[in-house]
Structures are given as C-alpha cells and as structure tokens.
Amino acid sequence: MPANPMPEFTSRTPVSDKLFTRAKTMIPGGVNSPVRAFNGVGGNPIFFAGAEGAVVQDMDGHQYVDYVGSWGPMLLGHANPKVTSAIKDAVDLGTSFGAPTDRETYLADLLISKHKEFGIEKIRLVNSGTEATMSAIRLARGYTGRTRIIKFDGCYHGHGDSLLVAAGSGAATASIPGSAGVPEELAALTTVVPYNDANALAAAFNAYDDIACVIIEPIAGNMGCVTPQEGFLQAVRKLCTDNSSLLIFDEVMTGFRVNKNSAMGLYGITPDLATFGKILGGGLPLAAYGGKAEIMDKLAPLGDVYQAGTLSGNPLATAAGCAMLEQLDDAVYTKLENTAEYLEKELLSLAKKHNHSMQINRVGGMFGIFFADTTPQNFTEVKATDTDKFSRFFHEMLEEGVYLPPSAFETWFISTAHDSEHLEHTLKAADKALGRV
Ligand SMILES: Cc1ncc(COP(=O)(O)O)c(C=O)c1O
Known part of the structure; x- marks a missing residue:
C-alpha cells in the first residue's frame, strides 16, 4: 500500500452519469444538441430535473444558479x-x-x-x-x-x-x-x-x-x-x-x-x-x-x-x-442592465484579486468572459484566449453550485429572476474558483 494513496474519484452526480450512459445507447452522444455534451469543457453532462426562476436542479438533487437560461430564451427566469x-x-x-x-x-x-x-x-x-x-x-x-x-x-x-x-x-x-x-x-x-x-x-x-x-x-x-x-x-x-x-x-x-x-x-x-x-x-x-x-x-x-x-x-x-x-417593458431591461453591470464589475475585480487577466464583453443581459490580456474582436482572437482555464473555471463553478455555459465559446445569459442572493452566491463561488484555477 503506498503511503499516500490517490483519493478514489467519486462523481458527485452519479444519477446523471447513469442516465447519460443509458442515453448514449439510444441517442448519438447521449444528447439532442451537441453543445449539451460538455465536449467543450470535458466531463459528463448534468441531467436536469426542473428549474424555477434563476435556479436549475439536477437529477442528483443539486441546485445551481443558472447562466445558460436554456441558451437565451429565459429572459424572465425559468417557469415564469x-x-x-x-x-x-x-x-x-x-x-x-x-x-x-x-x-x-x-x-x-x-x-x-x-x-x-x-x-x-x-x-x-x-x-x-x-x-x-x-x-x-x-x-x-x-x-x-x-x-x-x-x-x-x-x-x-x-x-x-x-x-x-x-x-x-x-x-x-x-x-x-x-x-x-x-x-x-x-x-x-x-x-x-x-x-x-x-x-x-x-x-x-x-x-x-x-x-x-x-x-x-x-x-x-x-x-x-x-x-x-x-x-x-x-x-x-x-x-x-x-x-x-x-x-x-x-x-x-x-x-x-x-x-x-x-x-x-x-x-x-x-x-x-x-x-x-x-x-x-x-x-x-x-x-x-x-x-x-x-x-x-x-x-x-x-x-x-x-x-x-x-x-x-x-x-x-x-x-x-x-x-x-x-411582459417586456422598460423595467425589465433596466433590471437586466443593472444586474449584469454589477456582475461584470465584481467578476473583473475578483479576477484582479487572483491575478487572472480577464476580459468581459457585455451588452445588456448577455456577456462573455475571456481569460486573455486583450478583448477579442473576432473568432481568431477568441480562439487564442485561454480556453483550458475557462474549462477549469467552469468545473470549479459547477462544484460551487453555478451552472455556466459548458464552453468558452458561448454567451452567459442573465434573467430578471437573478436577485442579489443569486449574485452573491455566484461571486462567492467565483472567488473560490478563481483562486483554484
Ligand atoms: C444567432 C443564432 N441564430 C440561429 C440559431 C439557431 O437557432 P435554433 O437552435 O433554434 O435552431 C442560434 C442558436 O443558438 C443562434 O444563436
């Protein structure tokens, strides 16, 4: 027996893993749209049980603050x-x-x-x-x-x-x-x-x-x-x-x-x-x-x-x-702008605290973070950003209960359901994640 045995890897989402294994036998890659497969960040996708407001719940009972919003439609949060x-x-x-x-x-x-x-x-x-x-x-x-x-x-x-x-x-x-x-x-x-x-x-x-x-x-x-x-x-x-x-x-x-x-x-x-x-x-x-x-x-x-x-x-x-x-009145867009602006500012400040070069491109409630020294203006520049670091960040955030788009090449979406509690949870998670990546 070695003095320091490797800890045994245990998945925190065994139910999702099992469902994914079964899905793969009948659905190509186990998913009905490729980006859902987590190929961009590695690991197995999480199977969802339901969602409400800014929070999604997986089949293992974990909850996450969600920044995918079904890839954009959930402007007012889930199950409006x-x-x-x-x-x-x-x-x-x-x-x-x-x-x-x-x-x-x-x-x-x-x-x-x-x-x-x-x-x-x-x-x-x-x-x-x-x-x-x-x-x-x-x-x-x-x-x-x-x-x-x-x-x-x-x-x-x-x-x-x-x-x-x-x-x-x-x-x-x-x-x-x-x-x-x-x-x-x-x-x-x-x-x-x-x-x-x-x-x-x-x-x-x-x-x-x-x-x-x-x-x-x-x-x-x-x-x-x-x-x-x-x-x-x-x-x-x-x-x-x-x-x-x-x-x-x-x-x-x-x-x-x-x-x-x-x-x-x-x-x-x-x-x-x-x-x-x-x-x-x-x-x-x-x-x-x-x-x-x-x-x-x-x-x-x-x-x-x-x-x-x-x-x-x-x-x-x-x-x-x-x-x-x-429901889409001016108040909706003011709220999205204020929420996203706050998140952008605080994420940049956390990145600085942990010595990461981070750029954020944002318009209203859609934004993308890049681990890079300068802000990308086209796809060639986007591909030159540190996508490996993004993948590590993604998994650390997931661990802390925040669901980000599973690819460095996707946009994050804010909803009007994201309130101060969700934001503080996200920033606490980002503080830990940025300290670890
Ligand atoms: C800008 C843009 N156009 C078209 C599409 C395709 O839409 P759908 O996935 O509903 O076919 C997407 C999907 O993400 C998109 O982002």
Whole structure:
C-alpha cells in the first residue's frame, strides 16, 4: 500500500452519469444538441430535473444558479408564472390545428410594433432559429435572383447547409464545409469574412457580383460574446445597400435580449430581413423571420419562394410567446442592465484579486468572459484566449453550485429572476474558483 494513496474519484452526480450512459445507447452522444455534451469543457453532462426562476436542479438533487437560461430564451427566469399559465390555458383548447389562429396575428403585432421603425413590416412564424435563417436566405436568393451569401467567421446561424461553413483565412477565401454532409458545391456559395472587418467585407463584394445577402449576428454570441466595433454595422449596412444585396440581421439570440427593440433598435440600423427565436417563443419551439413587406410578399402563397410548416404558429408556442412579449417593458431591461453591470464589475475585480487577466464583453443581459490580456474582436482572437482555464473555471463553478455555459465559446445569459442572493452566491463561488484555477 503506498503511503499516500490517490483519493478514489467519486462523481458527485452519479444519477446523471447513469442516465447519460443509458442515453448514449439510444441517442448519438447521449444528447439532442451537441453543445449539451460538455465536449467543450470535458466531463459528463448534468441531467436536469426542473428549474424555477434563476435556479436549475439536477437529477442528483443539486441546485445551481443558472447562466445558460436554456441558451437565451429565459429572459424572465425559468417557469415564469405568466408564461406557464398561458400555456396551461391554451392546452385545453387543442395542441395544433394546421389552420390560422388569431393568436398568430397578435404575436406578429407584438413583434412588428417593436421593430416596424427598423423595417420589420411583415413576419412569418416558424419552429426554430435554424428554420428562420434558412428560410430568410432562400427568400433573399429568391428576391435578388442571386446565389452567393456572406457570413462572418465565428457567427452561428443554426445548422442549415449553407451556414455550416468554416472560414478560410482572409476575405473571399474558397469556403470548405464545416460539417460532413454539406456538399462542397453548396459550401462554395458561402463566403466567410472575419467579424469586425469591414475591409474584408468590401473585398468580398469586389470579388463577387452575385451576392444575394450578408447574414450577421449584430452582436456575436456564438464565439463567446463579441461586440461590433463602432461603425462596423453601419459599414456592413452601407456595403449591402451599395451592392443591392440584402442585409439579414440574425437576432435569434439578440432579439428582445439586448433592448426591447433588439440589436437593430440598439444600434439604429434597418436590416432588410431579420430572424428571431429563443425569447420570442418563451421557451417553446417558435421563431420568426421578417422584413420589408415588398420582400416578404415574395413568399408563397403570394409569391414564388416556398416555405411551409405543419406546426408553424403552434397554439402552445404562440401562447407562450405572447405571454413573454407582453411582459417586456422598460423595467425589465433596466433590471437586466443593472444586474449584469454589477456582475461584470465584481467578476473583473475578483479576477484582479487572483491575478487572472480577464476580459468581459457585455451588452445588456448577455456577456462573455475571456481569460486573455486583450478583448477579442473576432473568432481568431477568441480562439487564442485561454480556453483550458475557462474549462477549469467552469468545473470549479459547477462544484460551487453555478451552472455556466459548458464552453468558452458561448454567451452567459442573465434573467430578471437573478436577485442579489443569486449574485452573491455566484461571486462567492467565483472567488473560490478563481483562486483554484
Ligand atoms: C444567432 C443564432 N441564430 C440561429 C440559431 C439557431 O437557432 P435554433 O437552435 O433554434 O435552431 C442560434 C442558436 O443558438 C443562434 O444563436
């Protein structure tokens, strides 16, 4: 027997581990969406039993202060009483009709009234953010009669074939598919340029004359949180206008999150089309795309661009969405701003106390922390940050009862349910975690 035997490793989540083992036998990787698998930070995912407000509970009985918020929708916290009661009221009337309902128009009105000033005159409801961006791109191609699209490196717009394309170096590089199964011929129609680089975008416009649209996350939230530099979005808008290409703002994450008028309202920019999801559905599968009536009227049954959905405008999802949007007043955004600002300030001060170089990019209630000396402005810079340290930090925080996004390339989301008790718990946990990583 050695003098100092290694302590035996015992998992603190044996029930989750068992459920994960079983899930893997029937579901690829044990998860129904890859990032849930903890591949970005190592270890096994935690299986959830339920959630309320800012707190989630796992199947082993542990509770965590949650900064994932179902990847964005839970702006008002989990199980928001008005949202859950709207769903309960709707369910007794039937779960799907495949025919129009008044609530779809009411939800359209709630969305359009907040974005009409920025060119959103008509919308179409769909079931996921992926469906919204795929459909918006088809519409842009149908409207302009052009084929090429431009996206930015590190921006995620769902898993549509044209959007799963890795960046080459520099602007206008021949693109390669970022996923097996995406035909090279299709990937070749997507040009990828670095975020926050208007010159690279201009070079792409010089290189190609068949650009149907540029799609962008106005605040990038899928490479951690990367904010647009001053003048960048304006330059993107101008280049699209000058080249008669459509500008698509993908607001699936930023819509209703950073401002009651979304990022387009925050920055005062009118896109030609925009996509929404996450918060819009109040936690149920619902998304939308919309824009100028002249463009939207190209959609069937009026026009020749086809897009449809058996469950589109689903009564439960629209009930949840309406109950969510009805609650989004100025007080919500003031609270989110104050909460997130406090957390940002205190986390930075703890990082300093423990001699870590930490950067935080934040807009309203969405933010990303980076272990780095300077603030990343694009995906190349994000990838150069200390992601190993983030992984250690993630696990230390989990141990202390704080659930962060399980990847350095994801955004943290604050809700109005995060109160001072949750924040103090988080900061105490961060103090310990930063001392250990
Ligand atoms: C900006 C953005 N667009 C599109 C999507 C795809 O949405 P969904 O996962 O609902 O298909 C996401 C998902 O995270 C997203 O963040």
